[in-house]
C-alpha cells in the first residue's frame with residue numbers, strides 16, 4: 001500500500017528526501033547558518049514529537065493485538081531520549097542556544113498536525129502511516145548524505161549517522177511493516193485518510209527543510 005502511494009506521489013517524496021539542504025550537506029556546500037537554523041528548529045520539533053510517539057506507544061499497547069508493535073515504538077521513544085541529549089551537545093558545539101530559538105511557522109504547523117494525529121478518532125492505521133512517514137523521510141535524507149561519493153563535512157557526519165545508520169533503517173522498516181499490516185485490514189475511509197496523511201507529512205517535511213534557507 002505505502003509503496004503504491006509513494007509511487008503515486010513520487011515527486012513530493014523526492015522533494016522531501018532530496019531537498020536542497022540535504023543535497024548541500026552531501027556535496028559539502030552546506031551553509032553552516034542553515035545547519036544551525038535546522039538544528040534549533042529540529043530540537044523544538046523533537047520536543048513536540050515525543051508526546052506524539054508516546055501516544056503511538058499507548059495505542060500500540062491497547063489496539064495492535066501484536067505484542068511486538070509496542071516494543072518497536074518503545075525503541076523509537078528510547079532513541080528520542082538519546083536524541084534530545086545529542087541535540088543539547090550539538091547546540092553547545094555550534095553555539096545555538098535553544099532557550100532563545102523561536103518556533104517558525106512551518107514548525108508550528110507541523111506541531112499542530114502532530115497534535116491532531118493524537119486524537120482518539122484518528123485510526124491506528126492512519127497514525128502508524130504518519131509515524132512511518134515522519135521517520136522515513138529523515139532516514140532516507142540522511143542516509144543519502146552518507147552514500148557513496150559523499151563530500152559530507154566531517155563535523156556533520158554525526159547528524160547524518162543519527163538518522164542515516166543501518167539500525168535506524170531497520171527500525172523504519174519495522175514501523176513500515178506495522179503500518180502495512182494495519183492498512184491491510186483498514187476500511188476504505190481509513191485508506192483514503194492514511195494516504196492523505198502521508199501526503200501531508202511529506203508536505204510538512206518539505207516546508208521544514210525550507211526553513212533552513214533563512
Ligand code: HMH
Nearest residue numbers: 042045046134135138208
Ligand atoms: C522535521 N522530521 C523532522 N524532524 C525529525 N527529527 C524527524 C522527522 C525524525 O524522524
